[in-house]
Amino acid sequence: MLMTDFLRSAGFSTRWVRNGLDVEKAVAERMPNMIVLDLMLPGRDGRDICRDLRAYSDVPIIMVTAQVEEVDRLLGLELGADDYICKPFSLLELVARVKTILRRVRADARAESSPLQLNEAALSVTYHGVAVEFTPIEFRLLATLASRPAQIFSRNALMDRLYTDGRIVDDRTIDSHVRKIRRKLEAIAPNEELVQSVYGAGFRLNV
Numbered sequence: 001m002l003m004t005d006f007l008r009s010a011g012f013s014t015r016w017v018r019n020g021l022d023v024e025k026a027v028a029e030r031m032p033n034m035i036v037l038d039l040m041l042p043g044r045d046g047r048d049i050c051r052d053l054r055a056y057s058d059v060p061i062i063m064v065t066a067q068v069e070e071v072d073r074l075l076g077l078e079l080g081a082d083d084y085i086c087k088p089f090s091l092l093e094l095v096a097r098v099k100t101i102l103r104r105v106r107a108d109a110r111a112e113s114s115p116l117q118l119n120e121a122a123l124s125v126t127y128h129g130v131a132v133e134f135t136p137i138e139f140r141l142l143a144t145l146a147s148r149p150a151q152i153f154s155r156n157a158l159m160d161r162l163y164t165d166g167r168i169v170d171d172r173t174i175d176s177h178v179r180k181i182r183r184k185l186e187a188i189a190p191n192e193e194l195v196q197s198v199y200g201a202g203f204r205l206n207v
Contacts, residue, residue: 005038006091011033012098024052032059034098039065039076047079054080060101062094074123116194118143123150130188134181137162141177145195145205154202178203 004014020041024156027035039046039184043180048162050061063076066087076084082101085094117126124134134142144161155171162177163169171187178195185194196206 003091003094007036007095007098010095010098018042020046020049023049027053027057027059031037031057032181034060034062034102035100036094037081039063046075050076050079050081060095060105061102062101063152064089087184098194100146115192116142116146118146120126127185127188127194132184133189134184137176141174142181142205145203149205152198152204157202 001016004016004033005132005184006174009015015026015030018041021043023035023037023041023044037046037050041049046065048072050063052132053061060082061080062076062083062085063081064085064087065076085097102173115128118124118139120143123134123136125142140162146156155174156196158174159169159171162174178197182195183191185192194206196204
């Protein structure tokens with residue numbers, strides 16, 4: 001099948017299941033990282049398959065269909081599909097969508113496994129399951145570091161992120177905020193150094 005061949009050429013391992021009645025059996029035998037599900041499979045409708053899969057699995061699903069009506073698209077997403085692509089479509093577009101969803105899933109998995117959880121809407125932080133109170137400026141600094149774990153942020157880069165109103169701030173102000181953040185985090189996990197100093201360069205989040 002052209003689609004599976006194209007995905008293989010993009011570096012993905014694929015398995016093609018021709019009959020809708022065989023999909024759940026194939027999933028049970030080997031849970032895939034993603035399912036590209038045609039709605040018009042012989043044997044069983046893709047909507048029913050998607051609904052049943054969602055009863056026990058969060059595996060990402062891209063629905064493929066020739067039905068372009070808005071109600072069909074919304075129905076597919078309400079059944080639990082992660083994305084929806086209409087025939088005819090570019091195989092390059094399909095590969096791009098697969099990669100995008102897999103990147104998001106991996107990022108979500110990393111976030112869930114991290115001891116540090118940030119909720120930007122509520123400006124709330126939990127560390128190893130313990131709620132920690134931060135000032136808005138401390139939260140923004142921590143969120144900036146957490147946005148790119150392991151990347152080093154210079155003091156100037158952090159000041160540009162934290163003080164967008166053009167005020168003049170000494171670069172050692174960042175050090176003061178970092179010390180306060182560390183004290184709060186070390187009170188929960190004293191043997192861990194989440195916010196690391198990199199001599200002559202700046203700070204990074206150690207995750």
